[in-house]
Amino acid sequence: MAKTPFKDLGSVEILSGHISGLQHALNKIEEVLNMRTNVATQHKLNPVADQDDPALRYRIYEGTIRNWLEDPTLVIYRDGAVVQPSEYRIYPAYGVVVFNEQQSPASDIRADFTYVEAQSQTIKDLYVPINAVFWHPPGTWRGNGFTAAGVDVVVAANRADALPFVVPEKTRYTGIGFYILSAAGTKGRAAIYTDNNAYPGNLIMDFGEFSTSTVGFKSINIDLTLDPGIYWVARNTDGGPAFVGFRESSVICLPFDPTGSYDGTPIAPVGGYRISMNFGPFPEVFPTGAQYLRRTVYAGFFFRRE
Structure with missing residues (x-):
């Protein structure tokens, strides 16, 4: 079985290249498994508010569902109203939205998006002949x-x-x-x-x-x-x-x-x-x-x- 040769990293090494390599490896696994997608609507995003500097709080919001797709376009809501894309930056793979300005702690931030779910179409297709035998x-x-x-x-x-x-x-x-x-x-x-x-x-x-x-x-x-x-x-x-x-x-x-x-x-x-x-x-x-x-x-x- 082929395995990516990951090595333990030293404390002084630059990590960006290593993380990119991990992401590429995960993408290859997703391609092999032909991962299925699902749709989330009005998914609540939780604020990251543990920073030492209060000015940095309530700018980063993350979902409990990650691995969003870029297409179709994601929609962000604040207190029920659509937020203009110019107000934030989305990191869809990580399920994170970063606002340009600090948001009110009372604001309700939600999102509509399509995401990669923990289901493989490849495995599902393999089950077709099995389920034909054990049809139930x-x-x-x-x-x-x-x-x-x-x-x-x-x-x-x-x-x-x-x-x-x-x-x-x-x-x-x-x-x-x-x-x-x-x-x-x-x-x-x-x-x-x-x-x-x-x-x-x-x-x-x-x-x-x-x-x-x-x-x-x-x-x-x-x-x-x-x-x-x-x-x-x-x-x-x-x-x-x-x-x-x-x-x-x-x-x-x-x-x-x-x-x-x-x-x-x-x-x-x-x-x-x-x-x-x-x-x-x-x-x-x-x-x-x-x-x-x-x-x-x-x-x-x-x-x-x-």
């Missing part, structure tokens, strides 16, 4: 498979299955659900864990219980916001119900050790982990020693996006 509009449910579910699969009682779930962008989830096709036992339980080198790690949230004594869609209301990344959804039951599932060609394949311990036929790909666990609350750390879970169909789960 607000208010809808998305499962752990890429194609339509509908295949039934019976799960074992008192065995926790952990399956991966990809979050492509920061997302708030308000529900998790399971579809029971054949009732057995009385209840199931679900939780979500962090990823620890392709293995479930620390508990993020225990979602609680859902009924398996009747057929149909069973949901649990949750409030969970996840950053982009890989997570593990664990599920356990006190009986052996049949769930709606996804075929192995539809789920995420784990990075795995072909000589590892399997729960089932040791043939790649594997879609999760299984470990014996008495039904009840999930532990704070997912237990070690789970076996690879290889099935032609994996029981499905579904998240509802806010």
Whole structure:
């Protein structure tokens, strides 16, 4: 990876050239990222009034939003009225306005401007194919498979299955659900864990219980916001119900050790982990020693996006 060779500066060196170099480096990063812009209207500017000389106070005003653009033209307001450009000088990159004359401490200074925001069009464009795979509009449910579910699969009682779930962008989830096709036992339980080198790690949230004594869609209301990344959804039951599932060609394949311990036929790909666990609350750390879970169909789960 190419990096600009910045060096620590001595106390007697002239800094203008070094600062200009930093600015050019930042501009190159902005070009690569193709930064997006936004518009601020009536943005309040705060006076710089900490100078030792009182005559210098209330001349410099700065915004809480920086990195303004020169085009379109910026507009400065004082107490609701437009200020003539001859009265000030703008430093748009720094979000600063310097007035020729001292302003009244009671004056309300505001600005309209377009600015560079912390969003990259390049990165957004890269997300288009990712989001096409993990398409999840607000208010809808998305499962752990890429194609339509509908295949039934019976799960074992008192065995926790952990399956991966990809979050492509920061997302708030308000529900998790399971579809029971054949009732057995009385209840199931679900939780979500962090990823620890392709293995479930620390508990993020225990979602609680859902009924398996009747057929149909069973949901649990949750409030969970996840950053982009890989997570593990664990599920356990006190009986052996049949769930709606996804075929192995539809789920995420784990990075795995072909000589590892399997729960089932040791043939790649594997879609999760299984470990014996008495039904009840999930532990704070997912237990070690789970076996690879290889099935032609994996029981499905579904998240509802806010």
